[in-house]
Amino acid sequence: MIDFYALTSPNVQKVYIMLEECGLPYTEHYVDVWKGDQFKPEFLKINPNNKIPAIVDRDGPGGEPYTVFESGAILMYLAEKTGKFMPKDIAQRYDVIQWLMIQLTGVGPMFGQLTHFKLFAPKGADSYGHDRYQSEVKRLYEVLEQRLGASPFLGGSEYSIADIATFPWTRNHDAQGVPFTDKPNLTRWFDAISARPAVKAALAKVAQIKSNRETATDDQKDQFFGRGKYARA
Ligand SMILES: N[C@@H](CCC(=O)N[C@@H](CS)C(=O)NCC(=O)O)C(=O)O
Structure with a gap:
């Protein structure tokens, strides 16, 4: 338990x-x-x-x-x-770990700060923080889009903890100012993960x-x- x-x-x-x-x-x-x-x-x-x-x-x-x-x-x-959800092969495992690290050090902190500045910055605060994180969030989505154009999942050919880590942060992509209309690879990946029974249950x-x-x-x-x-x- x-x-x-x-x-x-x-x-x-x-x-x-x-x-x-x-x-x-x-x-x-x-x-x-x-x-x-x-x-x-x-x-x-x-x-x-x-x-x-x-x-x-x-x-x-x-x-x-x-x-x-x-x-x-x-x-x-x-x-x-x-x-x-983590391959045994060393190279494949480190492919997963690298994309997991991008989530942990990039996607999580940057998306989190953008949410903070969008929703919780004091009224009248200057826009420097918001604009910095908005730009970084857009850049990170471009990196994810490119990766998912080259690979079915973030860590490689199989669904892994890199996808499990990243998916929840992308659920609010519209509110984050990044509609997926021009992001076909992220759309495919997002829809596939959303359809998994365990993800729905969670x-x-x-x-x-x-x-x-x-x-x-x-x-x-x-x-x-x-x-x-x-x-x-
Ligand atoms: N690096 C941590 C971040 C966890 C995190 O930021 N958790 C928030 C969830 S809202 C929290 O507990 N914040 C409470 C606080 O910072 O006092 C992780 O990936 O687990």
């Missing part, structure tokens, strides 16, 4: 998809980051970096409980545990989760974003 510390964000959706794809049993524990649950001492024992997702595998290495945080590490751990679960996102107070948002009285001097 896996304890899964979750809510609704794209990094969490990756883990829902992976658990459903692998058919692993799991128990959800919601950590409402909009209420500050990630700062509670009991959660900080699981992830000292106060972020979801995190898992505790009750049947970890040596039969002992094992905690994993960081979505990329969780996907790699579950791939290794199950032997799924997203149905996510859709039912209620968070404090719409009702968070200004203070709760400041705490989440580390600004206002929560900003480090």
